[in-house]
Amino acid sequence: MSEIGLLQSALLLGVYVALAGSYGLVYTIARIQDAISLYRLSLVLYGLHGLTAIAIVAWTPLHIGWKGLIVASSAAFLAIPPITWRLLQRTHEPEVRG
Amino acid sequence: MYRSQKLALKYLTAAITLFGIMTVAGLMSAYYYINPDFLFGILHFNIAKILHIDTMIIWLLMGFMGAIYWFLPEEFGRELVGIKLAEILFYVFFGAVVVVAVVFIVVQYGNSDETALWFINQGRKYVEAPRWAAIGVVVVMAVFAYNVIGTAYVTGKVSGITAVLMVDLVPLLVLYLDAFPAISNMSADLFWWWWLVHLWVEATWEVLIGCIMAWSLMQLLGTSRRIVETWLYIEVALVLGTGILGLGHHYFWIGAPSYWLTIGGLFSAFEPLPLLGMVVHAVYDAGTHHMKTTNRPAFYWLMAEAFGNFLGGGVWGFMMTLPQVNLYAHGTQWTVSHGHFAFWGAYACGVLSVIYLVIQKLRSLTQVDGALWKWSFAALNLGLVGMVGALLVSGFAQAFIERAIGGSTHDAFIAGQSSPWFVEGMVTRFIFGLMFAAGYVALVWDLLTIGKRAPVLATAGAAE
């Protein structure tokens, strides 16, 4: 890996996870406040996360296996906030009712 | 109040004291980079760094123990079995820490024989404490386990949280036995050493703090036991599911077989996934309670825990965990940046949160709030983020110049360390370190006085 490639790859990998986190954060706030605009923002953030994933696949010298993992992780990152949300609601339901 | 809870207060006080020593030793370690002649010939970098890291381990451990001694009697509805022994051992533990620190500072090192390892310094990172003291740690942990398991046995009351805790205490104790050997073969030595360091920090400690957070949430937000236990199990499954083989990312370069590159990279790439779930969970809790709580500092430190863990462990970790990047990033200030952020987020914030909860009960406060905790919260967190940001810049420069361009030789090391990016990063780190230290002072002042001084909000209102 070239020295520039090293820094580019690392920064992209960091931004990749940070954007996934921002998406999860905004998604959850959107659900709590029932705010459609925030929900759209969360999708924009996920879109940016997806673009970062594409940039990692297209531009970094990472091996193909790691690139596959990046794509698979993106799918997982997309699903985690809604799944966690649903599970949270289900587990808290008896408490809310009771 | 139970005697166990009085013991908890002692442990938490000791933890906060050692947190201060850690901060001072950290500032010293940072200052050596700026002025290498500092205390040269008197006290060298390695001793300051040992004090910094070892007090970090001990204050967090004492914080966990304090938190558990606090919550357990309420959980069991009775005094802990063997509490007298635990009380005596607290003084032995704290005294031993002081003796070890004095020996590190005064004697520093010995000859290359077993005597040095038994009485002065074992010279293995994180577990430098001489063997006699390490035996002391084993005894303390064994009595701690006896307190927990013995009380559970006597009362016959085993909740989900205490069951998880009891199971966790076994590896916590067994893995620490790895603090003793002096294996000549460095590859084998580091292989086992990582069992201790990684499986303690990224497995058994995660479970400990998970149990503590479960009790905290029940107290702070009134969440039901059924819910916190469900989530504790989920956390154990996910964190250990990714963390146990995540151990592999420490085996990339120590001489271990190359399949660890794949296994370690894969499992540590999974590690951010549960951390995202934790962020969602924290925001959910904050939202459903409309950020309203009777203990704002505890609540904010709990939030800092979730976000710090995601950023420090997740984002910072993922930047450097894939083998192709790690080949250059490993063992540079980049690692230091990640380490600071992850420890802070995963553990320190959680312990501070519990301490505020304990203070609320201790002083029977209906509302814990004020201005000072905000200052300390801001200074500690900004100081920490500033430090890790600066360290990251230095680490990038080091990886770039020393590792990728220079090929990691002695001259390349000097070239990297002399680069303006590196040097300025180190100066900035020190400045933010001072901010962190100021935050620590404000924290101690707040912990000593909160609830005792006139309510700040009322005073502010009167002034207007």
Place this chain on the structure above:
Amino acid sequence: MHVDDPAFWRAGAISTVSIMSVVLVMLTIDSLAAISPGGSNVPLYTVINQHIDYKFDDKRGNDMPVIRGAEPLFGKAVDAAAAEALIDKGKMVIQSRSCIDCHTFFGNGAYYAPDLTKAWLDPAWETWKIITGTKTREDAMVKFLMHPDKYRIWTRAMPNLDITQQEAEALVAYLKWMSAVDTNGFPANFGRMQQKQ
């Protein structure tokens, strides 16, 4: 069993932890064979009698130690027992002086001083041969380790840790042996950059 039921997740936690632990134990058994002296990744201690180099391996795609020909340390070949004694002593020096709290070994330790993984192969010893007035790399290393304060070449200096001649020789043997460990290419390009210049 249902996802709302804590028992569902308890079962999940127990099975995940068990499976992962079993896999870890199996991999550990395999790894221990590879990293014991004479295993696939870690050389016998008698490697200190040989010439060691570090070259890029096209097949593996990373740098690898290359061991060939005789090059006894301090000009005197040692048998297996003597080599082991030297390595044992060297490790004791490393631990008693807590070298790892300034330096790194295989990148593990503190970051105040250079990584020692391939220190034996460092081109800088050529300079130290001149500074210390010695003829061989190992003699230069011994002199430096015994009196690092005398041969200070940079603002950050190694303190004098009262290392004796015997301890310094054991330490040099240790560093030589360690440079022959297959570290999956860490550090990359070691020493080649200077050669190119």
